[in-house]
Amino acid sequence: MATQEVIWNTKPDIIIETGVARGGSMIFMASLLAAMGNDKAKVIGVDIDIRAHNRDSIENHPMSKYITLIEGGSVDDDVMEKVKAEIPAGARVMVILDSDHSRDHVLAECRAYGPLVTEGCYLVVADTVVGHLTEETALKKRSKLWFQGNEPLAAVTQYLTETDRFTVDPVINGKLVMSSSPGGYCVCTKA
Numbered sequence: 001m002a003t004q005e006v007i008w009n010t011k012p013d014i015i016i017e018t019g020v021a022r023g024g025s026m027i028f029m030a031s032l033l034a035a036m037g038n039d040k041a042k043v044i045g046v047d048i049d050i051r052a053h054n055r056d057s058i059e060n061h062p063m064s065k066y067i068t069l070i071e072g073g074s075v076d077d078d079v080m081e082k083v084k085a086e087i088p089a090g091a092r093v094m095v096i097l098d099s100d101h102s103r104d105h106v107l108a109e110c111r112a113y114g115p116l117v118t119e120g121c122y123l124v125v126a127d128t129v130v131g132h133l134t135e136e137t138a139l140k141k142r143s144k145l146w147f148q149g150n151e152p153l154a155a156v157t158q159y160l161t162e163t164d165r166f167t168v169d170p171v172i173n174g175k176l177v178m179s180s181s182p183g184g185y186c187v188c189t190k191a
């Protein structure tokens, strides 16, 4: 709900998401851009491992014309070049980071993708809730585990000390207390 509110309010032309998995969030965001009538809008998804059956489902989905898939490590130089090449001059750009949730990786993504976010749009760091869970309360039935200090909240907290372009949006984040990404919606306030 927060993501659709942000997309409606800020009307990005390009949404970049790291972490595609089965493409659910990409298709959801593409459908919002389509509903808003932005025919030139695009959701660019980056994933280190796009499984053939997932690619097939995404590429054959009615929303596929709004979607571009890029396979590779999200902060690899060649991937960054491909992502930048997809952004038309003057486009409004939003970024969602939802790939490897370790602190260092999310911080590297913040540093690589934060500068692509345009004024008025959002940098969303997903799954910041992990930073609020203790080792006892953290989710453990996962292929990869992240604990307090080595997770997205630690990364975005550090990133916000390195840049003055973003502010954690108090209104959106106030609605996210019971969610997976509290404190993760940062609005870009500077060109």
Ligand SMILES: C[S@@+](CC[C@H](N)C(=O)[O-])C[C@H]1O[C@@H](n2cnc3c(N)ncnc32)[C@H](O)[C@@H]1O
Pocket: 017, 018, 019, 020, 021, 022, 023, 024, 025, 026, 046, 047, 048, 049, 072, 073, 074, 075, 098, 099, 100, 105
């Ligand atoms: C949480 S899932 C993404 C879920 C998706 N955003 C959604 O909501 O439908 C995380 C994805 O990140 C990908 N991933 C993990 N490490 C990565 C990396 N270094 N670069 C790019 N993608 C990565 C995984 O392959 C996995 O598909």
